[in-house]
Amino acid sequence: YDVTKRLWEEYPGSSVVAVGPAGERLVKFSLALVDNVATLGRGGLGAVFGSKNLKAVVVRGSGEVRVADAERFMDAVKGLYERIERYPFRSFVTEYGMMAGWAAWAEMFQIPREEAEAYFNQEVFSGKVRVATIACPSCPLSDKFLFRIPGEEVEVWATDYLTPLTVFGYLFQITDYRDILRITATVNQYGLDMLSLSNLVNFILGMYGEGAITREDLGG
Structure with a gap:
């Protein structure tokens, strides 16, 4: 950061x-x-x-990218933009990013609705923690976010919220969005892959629970 x-x-x-x-x-x-x-x-x-x-x-670019047939290329780009503009869930994706798929993800893993709602509150997401939406260059879908935890200086840039919610929140039964965002900020600051890290932590917890490793093995 x-x-x-x-x-x-x-x-x-x-x-x-x-x-x-x-x-x-x-x-x-x-x-x-x-x-x-x-x-x-x-x-x-x-x-x-x-x-x-x-x-x-x-x-930092200062020139332009030349294509063989600029007119045909721009016609194709315009067509894609128009398709995206007509996409019925575009506003929902822009509002929530990959979290637009949370309900489908929860259903796929047979998570009860009440439990799924405990992990994700749309009003809190949009009204309290999301500061800005961010798009990649030239992309009409701004599906990335800048978050801040109310009352704290923690700043979280995130490709999405679905990944930390699932690999940290649901996997380790953390429902407080503030804890999930704090973990996300720390992992990003270190430059670690969330999926690999959460699997490693889950493996270590399993080994510890079975008595295969001790507190001393983990550095106290």
Whole structure:
């Protein structure tokens, strides 16, 4: 987060790909964050950056991309934009991002409606924690978010809320959105892949519960 913001200040109008401490330490499931809100490289791109002592890449374009037939290309782009504009759930996706699929996800895993509602409250999401929606360049669907926890300085840039809600919230039975966002902010600051990390933590908890490892094995 911090490095990207500093580079934005130094190079206005730029795009930044940066890694966190996990990448610097060559963690195998470290990744890179693009402009703090999109991710690259679940397979360890962060560690590749770290192995080359590369903290970030800054890009600021000044030219244009030429295509062979600009008119046909723009006709195709216009057609796609019009299809997206007509998409009946466009406003819902823009409002909630991937959380638009939460009800379907909960139904697929046979989560009772009352339990699903305990994990996600639309009014709290839209009215209290979501500060802004963010779109990738040229994308008409702004499905990424900037969150802030009321009364705290915690700032969370997120590709989506569905992933942390499922891999941290539902998996570990954490229903408080503030705790989920705090975990998300910490994981992003370190530059770790959420899916791999949550699976690792779940495995460790299982081993601990079976007595295969002790508190001392985990550093006290």
